[in-house]
Amino acid sequence: MFGQIQVIYTERRRRPVLSWLCTLLGHWTSSPTIATLLVLGMLFVFVQPKQHQTVVFFASLVSSLLLLGSGDAVAAALVKPGCEDRCGNVSIPYPFGMGSGCFMDEPFEIICNSSAFNPPRPFLAAHTSKEVIEVSLEQHYVRIFRTFVTQNCYDSHSGQGSIYSSHSSNYTPFTFSATLNKFIAIGCDILAYISADDGENYTAVCVSLCPTTIPVVNSSSSSCSGLGCCRTSIPKGIYFYNLYIHSINTNERTWSENCSVAFLAAQDFSDFNKFLSINNKELHNQKYPVVLDWGVGNGTCEESRKSKNSSTYACGDANTYCIDSDSGSGYNCYCSQGFHGNPYLPSGCQDIDECKDPNIKRNCHSAATCINTEGSYYCACPSGYHGDGIKLGKGCLPVPDKRSLPLAVVVPLGIGIAMVLISLFGFGLWGYATVKKRKQIKLKQKYFKKNGGLLLERQITSCEGSARVESTKIFVEEELERATDNFNENRILGKGGFGTVYKGMLSDGKIVAIKKSKEVDENQVNQFINELMILSQINHRNIVKLLGCCLETEVPLLVYEFISNGTLSNLLHDEDYLPSLSWEMRLRIAVQIAGALAYLHSAASIPIFHRDIKPSNILMDEKYNPKVSDFGISRSVPIDKTHLTTAVQGTFGYLDPEHLHSGQFTEKSDVYSFGVVLVELLTGKKAIDSSRPNEAKSLTMQFTSLMKENRLLNILETQVVKEAKEDELLIVARVAKRCLKLNGKKRPTMKEVAADLERIVRSHEPSLEEDMWLEKGISCHYTNNLTEIDTTYGSTISTTNGKHEGDSSPLLYLV
Incomplete structure (x- = not known):
């Protein structure tokens, strides 16, 4: 054994060997015998620097003693001294623990129940109903059993089929694991989702449909892909x-299985049938696994390091490192590279002997010896060889003969080298600045090409004669940086799912809104540029104008006209926002929005689907005229196509149920979203409001239900009821109801919607015209002989045979 372990020492390797011996001495001072041997070895190395002999006896003794003395260190402790490390078949590592002084904080206390179970089972002491089935120290999660599920049973007599429940991980230090859990719903024709505490922003949506009369779920399969069961x-x-x-599709229900369940479970859970084959009493006794992420401390790693000498810092010793938890508050501790064990215990991370690993040992050259060091290792070449000893590195090469150069040669050579180095340094600084500038230019050119700038230039050139296209400007990055004070956070107007909008002032003093997109798919650059060209050609008074773009940045920058008076959402839902909308203002806003959407669907060169119509995406100018904005997820459609098949995108509460089920988006999907906005104009209520009762959380469901029961006045806003005529209210409500049809084919087109709403305005149009011209200070006379009216697309012109006093031309007015 001793003859097999040879460590060769040469003058070239004296310092690394001395460093290694010092490290070993620091760890083995508690053993007088080993410490004495180490000191003798250091003296031998220091006194015999030119001794080209094999230190076989020393390395062999030290290696053997280390193997004998490190037996306890190999099996690193996972719990505090005197504490139990298991409960039944489950390992309980610190910071979790059983008994006084064995756990870090109260949330980590474990109760081992041996009286009711054999073998014993562990439970969280703070929540004794939660049985622990696994604790992971490396991945920082705890796996538990839960029994509570949310059940919903559709009542065909009342037409109600909704349920709501709240769930908690009982807060710090536990959060529901996003990587190891799935949201699961089981049942027929249901829409299940979970939301944050405010109830407005959904975080996971799941739709389960049943093409047959009974839900079929294969418990041996983990697909759960939407037929009787879904998960996300x-x-x-x-x-x-x-x-x-x-419950959805309630009018088409023919089966008797009307109950469904939803719950959060571990992603490997697949026994779905157990919830369909039991009665209600047994339902809440069925166990299923859930995974909770955990962290320690209340602050970040940086905050905790400042208190490293106090008891608040949880990481055990110098052989650990800290990472902020990405799933909740606090942080997690890990053993440093080359160590293993429990990073939460003092000296809990022990050195790994890499040289015992055959795979690592094979990294050394065949002539080299693997030597373990604290947290690492190195490969030592034998006497007469030099190199790093690594097989794929320099290996071990014979040492060449040493022949020193004359001093008369060394000094001039050194001076010459120094001068060359100084010259190279100065040249390098100049070259670095030049190269950096060129790189910036090339990078801008790369981004410009990647974002479709060359394609846009060609299309602008090819569109000769189009004044609108020629007016679309391609901005440079520096101009927009100056306009936004280098994209200062104080200039942010708002943030959305597809970018951030800044307020800026161009060099000519014009105020604009600059949208900084999050990303552009390189595979869809042609589509992005085509849509940019289409949007640049849109010239409608109720659609925000696109003024230009900048494509030489990593993500495109779009420049729009600035609209200063907030959004329709502010007017409808902010209590302190003035003025309050009158019925005539609401009706006018509805007509103008409908006209804008009809223009996008029918009058643009290529039909455009907006895909995210909602009050917060409708801006209001100083005269409270609406401006449709935020075309971040809009798509243009070839004229011969009727729909797009895309991932479900939009805002919950305004999403077309048909799009949610099939993934196909049509012009009728925009019609559905407009119907929701129209109901908000009538009622002044939000589309989704968790503060309302269960049956009224969804505004569309409440509205359609009251319409069926002829109780429309119960939901309308008081001001609307006072100011509007009954027949007008009924017409608008019926238009909204048609827009909200679940079957998209039964919904009207936006052109038909705009015409229906315009008829109401037309019934008292003279009074509206007089008000408009009086605001401009012009006296007008009208006749009832209207010769041309275009009620479809925004900025249209109509004429009458009446004439303005003192003017021989026909009277023109804007619809």
Whole structure:
């Protein structure tokens, strides 16, 4: 054995060997015998620097003693001294623990129940109903059993089929794991989702349909892909959520299985049939696994390091490192590279002997010896060889004969080298500045090409004669940086799912809104540029104008006209926002929005689907005229196509149910979203409001239900009821109801919607015209002989045979 372990020492390797011996001495001072041997070895190395002999006896003794003395260190402790490390078949590592002084904080206390179970089972002491089935120290999660599920049973007599419940991980330090859990719903024709505490922003949506009369779920399969069962991912860091289940397609129900369930479970859970084959009493006794992420401390790693000498810092010793938790508050501790064990215990991370690993040992050259060091290792070449000893590195090469150069040669050579180095340094600084500038230019050119700048230039050139296209400007990055004070956070107007909007002032003093997109798919650059060209040609008074773009940045920058008076959402839902909308203003806003959408669907050169119509995307100018904005997820459609098949995108509450089920988006999907906005104009209520009762959380469901029961006045806003005529209200409500049809084919087109609403305005149009011209200070006379009216697309012109006093031309007015 001793003859097999040879460590060769040469003058070239004296310092590394001395360093290694010092390290070993620091760890083995508690053993007098080993410490004495180490000191003798250091003296031998220091006194015999030119001794080309094999230190076989020393390395062999030290290696043997290390193997004998490190037996306890190999099996690193996972719990505090005197504490139990298991409960039944489950390992309980610190910071979790059983008994006084064995756990870090109260949330980590474990109760081992041996009286009711054999073998014993562990439970969280703070929540004794939660049985622990696994604790992971490396991945920082705890796996538990839960029994509570949310159940919804559709009542065909009342037509109600919605349920709501709240769930919590009981807060710090636990959050529901986003990587190891899935949101699952089981049942027929249900829409299940979970939302944050405010109830407005959904975080996971799941739709389950049944093409047959009975839901079929194969418990041996983990697909659960939407037929009788669906599941989806959840976001990181949630410790509390509200769970909702809504019945859909209620008019077409023919089966008897009307109950459904939804719950959050571990992603490997697949026994779905157990919830369909039991009665209600047994339902809440069925166990299923859930995974909770955990962290320690209340602050970040940086904050905790400042208190490293106090008891608040949880990481055990110098052989650990800290990473902020990405799933909740606090942080997690890990053993440093080359160490293993429990990073939360003092000296809990022990050195790994890499040289015992055959795979690592094979990294050394065949002539080299693997030597373990604290947290690492190195490969030592034998006497007469030099190199790093690594097989794929320099290996071990014979040492060449040493022949020193004369001093008369060395000094001039050194001076010459120094001068060359100084010259190279100065040249390098100049070259660095030049190269950096060129790189910036090339990078801008790369981004310009990647974002479709060359294609846009060609299309602008090819569109000769189009004044609108020629007016679309391609901005440079520096101009927009100056306009936004280098994209200062104080200039932010708002943030959305597809970018951030800044307020800016151009060099000519014009105020604009600059949208900084998050990303552009390189595979869809042609489509992006085509849509940019289409939007640049849109010239409608109720659609925000696109003024230009900048394509030489990493993500495109779009420049729009600035609209200063907030959004329609502010006018409808902010209590302190003035003025309050009158019925005539609401009706005018509805007509103008409908006209804008009809223009996009029918009058543009290529039909455009907006895909995210909602009050917060409708801006209001100083005269309270609406401006449709935020075309971030809009898509143009070839004239011969009727729909797009895309991933479900939009805002919950305004999403077309048909699009949610099939993924196909048509012009009728925009009609549905407009119907929701129209109901908000009538009622002044939000589309989704968790503060309302279960049956009224969804505004569309409440509205359609009251319409069926002829109780429309119960939901309308008081000011609307006072100011509007009954027949007008009924017409608008019926238009909204048609827009909200679940079957998209039964919905009207936006052109038909605009015409229906315009008829109401036309019934008292003279009074509206007089008000408009009086605002401009012009006296007008009208006749009833209207010769041309275009009620479809925004900025249209109509004429009458009446004439303005003192003017021989026909009277013109804007519709």
